[in-house]
Amino acid sequence: MRDDVQLRWWLKGFGEKVEIVEPAHLRNEFATMASKMAEKYHLSPGHVSTAVEAKP
Numbered sequence: 001m002r003d004d005v006q007l008r009w010w011l012k013g014f015g016e017k018v019e020i021v022e023p024a025h026l027r028n029e030f031a032t033m034a035s036k037m038a039e040k041y042h043l044s045p046g047h048v049s050t051a052v053e054a055k056p
Contacts, residue, residue, distance in 0.1 A: 001007060003026065011018050011030070020027040 003023070008026075008029075011020065018030070020030045
């Protein structure tokens with residue numbers, strides 16, 4: 001399988017269910033992305049979020 005944008009798009013489609021095992025550079029890329037997303041939502045690893053009400 002080619003390591004390209006389409007592969008990343010396809011993998012992201014699995015959401016939190018995906019785990020990249022190898023290659024290591026792709027695993028690291030997804031781990032970094034997941035950490036940044038958690039930081040954006042003010043979550044720590046393993047945190048279970050509750051629904052957030054929309055602001056008017």
